[in-house]
Amino acid sequence: MNSNTQETPFRGEGGSTLFDKIWDAHVVSTVENGPTQLYIDRHFCHEVTSPQAFNGLRERGLKVFRPELTTLTADHNTPTIHQDQPVQDPISRNQLDTFAKNANDFNMPLFYPLGHIKNGVVHIIGPENGFTHPGATIVCGDSHTSTHGAFGAIAFGIGTSEVEMVLATQCVLQSRAKTMRITFNGKLGTGVNAKDLALYMISKLTTGGATGYFVEYAGEAIRNMSMEERMTVCNLSIEMGARGGLIAPDQTTFDYVNGREFAPKGEEWDRKLAYWKTLKTDEGAKFDKELVFDAADIQPMITYGTNPGMGMGITESIPTLESIDEAGRISYQKSLEYMGFEAGEKLEGKTIDYVFLGSCTNGRIEDFRVFANYVKGKKKAHNVTAWLVPGSWMVEKQIREEGLYDILTEAGFDLRQPGCSACLAMNDDKVPAGKYAVSTSNRNFEGRQGPGARTILAGPLVAAAAAVTGKITDPRN
């Protein structure tokens, strides 16, 4: 945050958007005919996209410029069982050891290795420990950094070269994004949640529909959401190509942040809160693009193809080949072939093999509450292998404290240990080739959950219904 907010250049005549306000407050310099040098308030770091960045620092003989502004957690390449024992796969173990060595060599004070109570998926542990603040610029070598935008922050994924830049200078070079506002009027129906809203939106925009934009989410349906639901929506911004998504902070946001370990305290809290309250789009500010949807049109969603834009309402049929424009037909057919589906087919009632509840999209306590609430008093289907993976150790602890663990085990489910797990299947949590997985994660790309794995993305409620029926089931019935 920059105190010179009165010097903020107003972009449009009608005023500034939320994105403009935060961006302008973080500009260190502008390269002539080039990108902006943007100051970064919080950097998150994990074991997979950072080793080459630390090597780069070594090669250049550089130190980490502001070590206290980087939070490090091991999550992508970690097992979800026996975390107290040495990691079996020697290459994975080497990557984790390298991560620890880097944190140590560069004197990083906020390092949370496997088993640490603050360890977990990077986009889960950030908010829950109070590292994520409104008005901040936040980056991580991970595309779902957009999650943190839920707090009214500019949060986006970067590559490893940029991780190196942040470590070395606390800055990145970025060209200013275009702005888009997506408004959801009205209320979501019963049995429809934030994930369904996001999958609906991506199905309308396609996977490239928001490329080059920062998206602000607005409207009654967004305002009514808890912070966790807002995180689910912002998390999925990248799946329509957006650089990031953000939601203006309000009382829901402030209440969530207040009191968390790394949240501002005392006089600093008051000062920052006063600033955060100014963080909203001015009335009359112009966006480069505006879209409006009606929340009541949304039903529980599933995907049928191999990108997150290939989604439909659970009662609908897969689009016919004729409805796809010509240049896209080869890819479309390839995608349905991979999934073993036919154009025009309905998927309700289709038998599935795996259920994955977890990831930075749906691995928070509210997701486990939704899942547990549905399976309570029911039994897991025999044909289903279910992986329930809390997003962090703090979520895991809360699952036990709230009695959800007992509900889940009575219904025949078990909990695994926190991590990214089957979301990207870098560890052993791989869905076998040809098997169908109803997954609360964010990507259904070919092979994403294991070579040949067939992923059907859905929210936690649809996942719960699939887990107890063994089929794709409308949870509203």
Place this chain on the structure above:
Amino acid sequence: MEKFIKLTSTVVPLPIENVDTDQIIPARFLKATDKNGFGDNLFADWRYNKDGSPKADFVLNNSLYSGSILVAGKNFGSGSSREHAAWAIDGYGFKVVVSSFFADIFQNNALNNGVLPVVVSAEFLAEIFTSVNVDAKLTLTIDLENQTVTNNATGKSVTFVINTYKKECLLNGLDDIDYLLSKKDLIEAYEQTII
């Protein structure tokens, strides 16, 4: 970083849309702690059978096609931010990727590794695919100085857009870190203004 000025090369056509970074380099290959060797696993699941033998129908295994220019369908590089995707493309020997549309993070990552993403219109892209269908030895010329791409079969040349700063970086083989390190005083001055 290596300089990039001008390149004439045969092309490898991949007329698939929405090629995501999980296809470019699957997650299980991201366990390395250096930047080497990713080229061998570029497009691994499309390129190799389970036993490691090459899949005959994938373009990288087709001896008709070679060269340092990859021509791909729209929305190339979507999905994960993994820079390993750029390392894999670079490691395999591609210096240019031509498409009608690129995902943002991939585009940045490519540029940061001296790989030039060239955006052309859907029509021009379709023409390249047609030309290479007719003659697998089709060459394209990419001239960064003049920002042009030429289909040497048809002689048609179009301009492409690149940020002036990034262009200078590529022409001179400089990277962003060099620039940022030279601005340390500005960064410290900025930090004084944080409330």
